[in-house]
Amino acid sequence: MKFYLRSTFFLLILSVFIISCNKTAEKPDVEDIKVSVNIERFDRQLMAVKSKEELQALLKKNQTYIHSLYRTFPEDTAFVSHLYYLITHPETRALYDQTQVHFGELSDIKKEFESAFRYIKSYYPDFKEPKIVTTFTGLENDIFVSDTLVIIALEAFVGPTAKYRPQQPDYLLERYQKPYLVPTIIRFLSNGFIKMNDSDRSLLADMVFFGKAFEFTKAAMPETPDYLIIGYTEAKMKEVWDAQDLVWAHFVDKKLLFEQNFRIKKKYVDERPNVPEVGPDCPGRIGQWLGWRIVSRYRTENPSVTLQELMKDNDAQKIFKDSKYRGQIEE
8 A cells, every 4th residue: 555645645723722623532651662763864875876886786775665756666777867967966965965954863753753653553553663764856756655664755845945845836835844744644654544435435435534544643643733634734724623614514505425526526625725616715625624523523422432443434424424513613
């Protein structure tokens, strides 16, 4: 199971307490749970090569990374030449140097992963921590996530002060900075735990799927603000929260919950700068956000349901019914 951020993703707070979408069971005690997080600095190995021959030898030693991120192999001489040009160009070297200063030894990123993995292991004791590798691609990629391997092109997440930034529209660039990095990866990892009914093609099923992903991420990162988990700005998260009765009214008036038309569904769950069908200030992926509200309310109304049971429950209509969510702000 693999997820590419570029193809899917990129693809609050009235107060921390009001905006939190998740009033769930007490956090588990994870202090004594053992996890192993070793971040391999392939970016440093890559940027230290002195010739194409040395580069190709390094790539051959790391074929899994290269194939996963670039969908090619070290035997591709055109790719090797291009990559060598990229890593030796003065401008990309300057971006790399800036990236090193910004991220340093990754101690904060490592702590975030360790904490998240402990929480995941508290729910799923058989969880195996994926290998984490950092690389430098000159903004040609950002992240790759599978059950066993995470590859991070660090330069994509330097943020607004970066010498160069990913070629993405402004509404997506907000997420290309360090605070969003680990929550995004954990959200992609959540897909391996979510069970859904493949025969249910409704927009509601899609919404509940995303809601589960965000709820899983929140369980793994309980201290992380919700806006970082869903990938909105803090201000936009507050606006949506305050206007959720209007959002809900639109979905009801247009009879969207059981919509199966692919083109219509995309308007509400895919990346867009806004969803004008709801309103000019409504952010893209509003269906994902609404799905999280439904799942969050479901957990509030059904506190005996464990996270594992929620992830396994593939009946989106039952989850919606038992959530009792109807656009209400009150928890």
